[in-house]
Amino acid sequence: MACGVRTPMIVMASLPNAPVARDGLACRVPRFLDALDRTVFAHRNSPYRALLEHAGYDAARVRALVEQDGIEPALERLAAAGVYVTAEEYRGERELRRRGLTLRLTERAFANPDASGSDDPGDWSLTLEAYGLDRAPVSVWLPSPDATGRAAVVALATLRGRAPRWFTEQPGPTTPAGGGLRALVMRLTGRSNGHGNGSAAAHVAPDDASSVLDWIRGERGHAVGIVTTAARALALATAAQAAKRRLDGVTLMTSGAPLPPATLRAVQGLGGRAFSSCAMAGCGVVIDGCVRPVAADDGHVRMDRVALVGRRRPIDETGTEGTALLLTTLRANAAQVLVNTETGEAGTIRDRACGCLLGELGFTRHVQRRRRVTVADARESDVASDSETERTPLAA
Numbered sequence: 111m112a113c114g115v116r117t118p119m120i121v122m123a124s125l126p127n128a129p130v131a132r133d134g135l136a137c138r139v140p141r142f143l144d145a146l147d148r149t150v151f152a153h154r155n156s157p158y159r160a161l162l163e164h165a166g167y168d169a170a171r172v173r174a175l176v177e178q179d180g181i182e183p184a185l186e187r188l189a190a191a192g193v194y195v196t197a198e199e200y201r202g203e204r205e206l207r208r209r210g211l212t213l214r215l216t217e218r219a220f221a222n223p224d225a226s227g228s229d230d231p232g233d234w235s236l237t238l239e240a241y242g243l244d245r246a247p248v249s250v251w252l253p254s255p256d257a258t259g260r261a262a263v264v265a266l267a268t269l270r271g272r273a274p275r276w277f278t279e280q281p282g283p284t285t286p287a288g289g290g291l292r293a294l295v296m297r298l299t300g301r302s303n304g305h306g307n308g309s310a311a312a313h314v315a316p317d318d319a320s321s322v323l324d325w326i327r328g329e330r331g332h333a334v335g336i337v338t339t340a341a342r343a344l345a346l347a348t349a350a351q352a353a354k355r356r357l358d359g360v361t362l363m364t365s366g367a368p369l370p371p372a373t374l375r376a377v378q379g380l381g382g383r384a385f386s387s388c389a390m391a392g393c394g395v396v397i398d399g400c401v402r403p404v405a406a407d408d409g410h411v412r413m414d415r416v417a418l419v420g421r422r423r424p425i426d427e428t429g430t431e432g433t434a435l436l437l438t439t440l441r442a443n444a445a446q447v448l449v450n451t452e453t454g455e456a457g458t459i460r461d462r463a464c465g466c467l468l469g470e471l472g473f474t475r476h477v478q479r480r481r482r483v484t485v486a487d488a489r490e491s492d493v494a495s496d497s498e499t500e501r502t503p504l505a506a
């Protein structure tokens with residue numbers, strides 16, 4: 111589909127993958143409607159189909175709503191009509207109850223019956239380009255060979271044609287998960303990586319950053335990227351400080367819990383950079399940290415792949431209300447089908463022009479000040495209060 115949005119030259123020059131993402135942005139409405147038809151309405155047992163029909167929405171009515179209002183306003187309206195899934199309902203820890211509808215589900219109910227099960231590695235290429243790391247060595251430092259770590263390793267291996275250096279706190283290559291990953295990486299890349307095995311996994315003790323510091327030193331001052339977590343970013347900064355080493359040229363891409371301001375300051379104080387992203391097993395990178403953040407964890411919603419809206423609900427034991435983040439996958443090939451499904455976090459959603467490459471490309475929805483939701487939503491109401499989404503005018 112032709113794109114009606116002009117992309118600035120600087121963006122096109124800096125992001126070789128910009129046309130792919132721009133195509134994803136331009137085509138998001140028809141792709142979303144196609145995904146809904148194929149992954150929701152085509153399946154009698156889809157929990158989303160049950161929720162939508164219970165709220166009075168068949169495929170034609172959803173189509174009309176999305177085409178008239180746009181994806182995010184339509185999703186907010188659907189959430190207000192009871193079309194959402196809480197984190198507890200998604201994990202099968204709680205029955206899904208709306209007035210007159212009760213569903214007993216397990217996480218398997220949300221798997222995409224049509225998915226190939228693989229993540230699109232293109233999303234990582236755009237992320238790396240946005241941070242100027244498209245030619246830089248990138249390693250993965252995640253706690254265990256879990257689904258998120260595996261997805262990151264596989265995506266980077268596919269992108270680069272060789273497995274990335276992978277620091278894991280469990281002995282990956284000897285576990286069934288690590289062994290399976292090694293075979294997968296070997297198959298994807300057709301070769302080993304020079305570290306003696308296909309998965310490049312190095313076993314490190316929890317919070318032991320010395321192996322990672324050694325790897326950085328081995329790259330002799332060239333720019334490097336590390337996919338890790340906020341806790342490990344702090345461990346790295348602390349270890350670097352203790353060893354009187356700087357982090358110039360080091361870019362940390364944290365996933366999972368948001369990046370605390372103190373951790374960002376610690377990394378920046380040593381000359382490094384850190385961006386708070388979020389990758390989820392089954393849908394890949396959903397948030398890319400902003401290069402011009404207004405908060406330590408300010409990030410761009412990857413609107414070419416997902417939509418993010420909010421829903422007010424109690425988020426902690428004291429009854430504090432917050433905006434729970436609801437994620438929707440826009441592609442028919444996502445491994446998990448998500449429609450207004452809670453991520454397990456609350457946060458602030460803002461549409462704004464930040465001026466960074468990702469913003470200029472068209473990723474105008476930001477999310478920041480994320481925090482974990484620690485209580486189940488016990489309310490029985492069908493209708494939630496209005497979303498707290500704030501819209502500020504975008505610069506021309």
Ligand SMILES: [Zn+2]
Pocket residue numbers: 399400401402403410464465466467468469
């Ligand atoms: Zn930005």
